[in-house]
Amino acid sequence: MSSLATASCEALSEGGALARALDAFVPRPAQLRLTGAIAETLQQRDVLLAEAGTGTGKTFAYLVPALLSGLKTIVSTGTRALQDQLYHRDLPRVRAALGVGHRAALLKGRANYLCRYRLDQARGEPRFSTPEQVAQFQRIVTWSGRTQYGDIAELDGLADDSPLLPMVTSTVDNCLGTDCPFWSDCFVVRARQRAQEADLVVVNHHLLLADLALKQEGFGEILPGAQAFIIDEAHQLPELATNFFGEGFGMRPWQELVCDCLAECRSVAGAQATLQQPVATLELALRALREAMEKLPPRGTRWRAMAQPEVADGFDAVSAALAQLRDALALVREASPGLDACHARAQEAVSRLARWLGEDLPLFDFEADEHDAAGVDDGNDVLWYELTPRGFRCHRTPMDVSGPLREHRERSMAAWVFTSATLTVDGGFDHLAKRLGLDDPDTLVQPSPFDWPQQALCYLPQHLPDPVARGYGTALIAALRPVLEASQGRAFLLFASHRALREAAEALRDGPWPLFVQGEAPRASLLQRFRDSGNGVLLGSASFREGVDVVGDALSVVVIDKLPFAAPDDPVFEAQLDAIRREGGNPFRDEQLPQAVIALKQGVGRLIRSETDRGVLVLCDPRLLSKGYGRVFLDSLPPFRRTRELADVQAFFARQWGSSLETDAAAAIAAGVPDAGADPAAPPFSLS
The missing domain is CATH 1.20.1440 (de novo design (two linked rop proteins))
Known part of the structure; x- marks a missing residue:
């Protein structure tokens, strides 16, 4: 083990720097193994693909060796929200615990910063359509005089799709560059200067990829040169890259x-x-x-x-x-x-x-x-x-971004760590490695440390028709109502289409639980109201597979209506499948199935978020058992106990909350219904 790996593991071990500084910190063997592998990768300037299940503690596992390595490091996250969380919450805690004085910087795309020139141009513009927009614009003007960083995220209550944003931020196309009268006072220029001077820079994938695309075209670079790149939520990178290399x-x-x-x-x-x-x-x-x-x-x-x-x-x-x-x-x-x-x-x-x-x-x-x-x-x-x-x-x-991704990675001469909770398909990295242009990377799988057989149950309802059959939506709601009654709401329902989501929302309006529906309020507001309700039912579509992080009883059920195969009307995906077919491959096996498995794993990951969480996963698609490929999905999931009996779900929640359903569940079990807890090692149904 290298000196960096040893020092990193010591910091995260019992009695180490993190345990001494953070009251809630608990050493985790999986985290230590991940930390050691990342430290070795940084030391050797190598490439690592690491799947770290929920609860592994991967953020600390890469921040500790990155800070101790002394390398100029870029950490890229999946979203701006995760970027802010990493920079404002996680990074300060780790730096303080380690006692290191490394300079860190937060760098976002230019559309996240106020543009003084465009704000000046917008003054007096007759483009405001409502009095509310006029009031919001005045808020922006007032804020512009006191902000230090010009980060639009500082403006609470300004929607991401506000028509005011294009009026007060710049793009690559409309930026005046050094000809701008506000160049010396530009928030984007200042943010880049801070990044150039920092030892660790936190970015998001959009900015990282925009930088790679610019470098490929020879127009310069946004990000400073780095000796190490850590890509969190790396499963998102290939799809996002198609936008930036086109x-x-x-x-x-x-x-x-x-x-x-x-x-x-x-x-x-x-x-x-x-x-x-x-x-x-x-x-x-x-x-x-x-x-x-x-x-x-x-x-x-x-x-x-x-x-x-x-x-x-x-x-x-x-x-x-x-x-x-x-x-x-x-x-x-x-x-x-x-x-x-x-x-x-x-x-x-x-x-x-x-x-x-x-x-x-x-x-x-x-x-x-x-x-x-x-x-x-x-x-x-x-x-x-x-x-x-x-x-x-x-x-x-x-159609294929592996080439430019490989070219930049090799040219950087840096260490690269790709990590996420969902990188493998049936235990293998082949699908993602190919899309990232990785020929023979080091790999590591650290499963979630949660006690899945005790904390969770996987329920596959019986007698549901094929998802394309008429009446599937009605049958689905009928199968879910008793589950929601057993859990007393507290559920997150994920739908493959907006149409199915709307139909389910109408069907559940008369339920006794508060209903929170994607599209009826801003995402952040919707999630906060769902958390605060304690017994709500949240309905979302594909974009809600990631970023829903609700710890505790407020989210005790995750329902997935259909296997998340990509939409058939996506022209890029169809062209990719056609190319695989022309080359003699199998489009379903080589692309559609792996993509759907990773997407399913993301949705499933919303259920158990801590060592004390307990909950039921409801997989409604009967193809999991009727089709041969169903085994690939099930084998890629954590080791849930599995059942097809509603009584097991009722008993699960009766044991958790001691509800009035306990008597009914006990009676059902006494009558011969198998108890899902009787043999945690074996699912109570056959996949053959």
Whole structure:
């Protein structure tokens, strides 16, 4: 064991630095093994894939060796919320316990910081649609005068999708750079300077990948060079990477370009007369194109969109309008830095649209082969669109990001640690390793230290029809009602589709438990109200598989309605499956099944969050037992006791809370219903 591994393990052992400094700290063998492996990886500048089950304590397991190593370290997390938690809560505690004086920095993407220039431009703008927006804008103005870091997260109550945010933050496209009059006082510049000077920088995957994409294109870097990268929630990285190694454009950024052109005209005499007509033409062309796209499916390939003549004509009109605006801006660009930036944005818009349209290709050949119809160009990028309620987005997405990820990792000459609670499929790392471009990484699996046979029960209801059968939703609710009665609410229901979620919400409105439904309130507010209720029922879809962290009795049941196979209308996923098929692989075995297993594991991970939690997992999809692949799902889950008997669920909760159901459950067991607790080592049903 290296000196770093020894020192790290000592700090996390009984009587070590963490135990002396933190009252609630308890040494964990799994955490020590994970710490040792991470320390060895850092010391050797190697690569490690480490699955650490819930409760392992992986955050401390990587922070301790990272801080003791003396290496310049980037820690990347899955979301901004986790990033804030790591930087503001976990990191200070570990640094204080170790007594190290390392400098740390929190770095987010530029859209998370106030832009003084755009705030100044927005003053007096007639773009506020409600009195509430006017009041919120005044709040932002007041806050801007006292904030030290300019982090938008400091503004409590400002929604993530607030229309004010684009008005007071910048993007890569509209940032004026060194031409900005506020450059010396820029919050983004200051944040990057702090990151450059820090020993440990906490980022999120979006910022990390944006940096890698910029490096690949040769435009410089956002993040400082590092000797070690620790990627937490690493299962998210491949899918997110497809966005950053491709490119896209959309209606909303071009509408913002129009607004910015008009705003810049106020300070330049004669500019409005030059730009007014091109701006109006572009606005009209965008609205006409969106109207033409209304007949299309919500998502589809470029080939499918352009097969509609009115859509093809709409894109032609937008292309011409963008070119006209670009040429008009060229006449006034030297009058101000803002107009010069607008000209550059218009030029980039023209170029991106031309690349997506593939104007040198025979797009309108309706005899296109299967490769073209799948929306794949000669560079194996998927060309596709998606509709939003009031706009559209168009994308060029690479099917395989393993190459650029491998290239950057090798060029960095750094240590790389990829960790998450959900990296393996049926115990193996092959699927994720391939997607990350890892040929022969060191691997480690540390299962959750929780006592699963005693703390949890897995219930697979009987007599449910196939999930695609008519009436599945009604049968599902009928099977769940007695479970919710036994648990007295306290449940989290995960649905594969928003439609199923809405139908379940309507069916459960008359229940005795408070109902919290995704989409009816901001996510953070919804989760807090669910926690505070103590007996609520929370309904969510795929985006709620991660980030729901509720410890204690308030969440005692997790229900998953269907196996989470990816949506069939995802053009990128369909193109990936088609590519596997053409290469002689098996799309279901090689991609669909592993992806669904990892997604299921994420949902299941919401149930037991501490050593004192107890709960029931309800897996409703009968394919777990009727299909051969069901075993792969079940074998990838923690070692639950399993049952198909409702009486076992009732007995589980009767023992936990001593409810009035205890008599009924005892009577059922006395009548011959098997007790799920009788033999924790063996499931009470056969998978054959």
